[in-house]
Amino acid sequence: MRLLILGTGRMANSHAKAFQTIEGVQMVGAVDTIPENLATFCDTYGIANRFSSLDDALAWGDFDAVDNITPDSIHHPTTLKVLAAGKHVFCEKPLAPNYGLAMEMVEAAEKSGLINMVNLTYRNVAELHKAREIIASGMIGEVKHIEASYLQHWLALRDFNDAANLAGTWLWRLSKGHGSNGTVGDIGIHILDFTTFAIGQPIVAMNSRLQTFQKVPGDRIGDYVLDANDSFIISAEFANGAIGTIHSSRWASGHSNDQRLRVYGNKGGLELSHGHWGSLLRVCAGEDVATSTWREVKAEPVKTNYQRFVEAVQTGVQADPDFRHAAELQKILDLALVADLDRKEYRV
Structure with missing residues (x-):
């Protein structure tokens, strides 16, 4: 190719x-x-x-x-x-x-x-695919409740009182006028995919709250108006009736780039953590539920997005995640911006 x-x-x-x-x-x-x-x-x-x-x-x-x-x-x-x-x-x-x-x-x-x-x-994370397999197998039963987060701390590390540290192209990420939809636009798509791919259920209804925190007086640095959201919370209902929260922030001190997913069913629970340090997948199911015993589950490596794209081109067989899937996630991100302004719940 x-x-x-x-x-x-x-x-x-x-x-x-x-x-x-x-x-x-x-x-x-x-x-x-x-x-x-x-x-x-x-x-x-x-x-x-x-x-x-x-x-x-x-x-x-x-x-x-x-x-x-x-x-x-x-x-x-x-x-x-x-x-x-x-x-x-x-x-x-x-x-x-x-x-x-x-x-x-x-x-x-x-x-x-x-x-x-x-x-x-994060489709490249083997433990995410293993989590999807476990949930689909019914090991933890019917999914009832989900908690998902994507945490970064790069804004907490910035000194906004030191002009020398405020130079650079990164400021566009804080400004709607420079094409940014903030945290929800930058990494929201990742945690939405992380969640819906693992549980095998799309979001069918949601509401949201976005927040932009003051960084400098007047919320402006040169040509950059600092008005893009820094943190978001989405309350979601999934196709099978489960509910959950999905949230993200650039102010999460101690988390350079970490995702966490917790999924609870009527027969057990699953927790997946991923970051620069690696991945950890744990399950509590069956007889372990009564004793709150969590057991680590290992995962075999999976093909990367890059490998699957090359394979798809060579074979002519479309692979996932495709454009349509990404567009469906974008619909939810767009609704998050609208729902925050209207303070209403929306069907997807």
């Missing part, structure tokens, strides 16, 4: 390192509007064909698929061009800034018959 890398920023390095380990994959070209980023990236990974625009790369066209790692707001227009050119697409999350644009991408991809996947990173 001949692969074009679209966007050569920081995340592109993670993608390139993953793809270069997969047999049969050649990274044959790269695109970026910033010449120095493009040159450094291509020199690092031995990529000969370098383009300053997607149009130039498509005019060349000697590749099978595109890895779209552009900024969030650019996924939609670039992906539509790639699909129109007959190329398979592996796209970073979120698929688009809102559900309407995401569905345009879904419809274009499905009409084309091309392979389309979204890089929901």
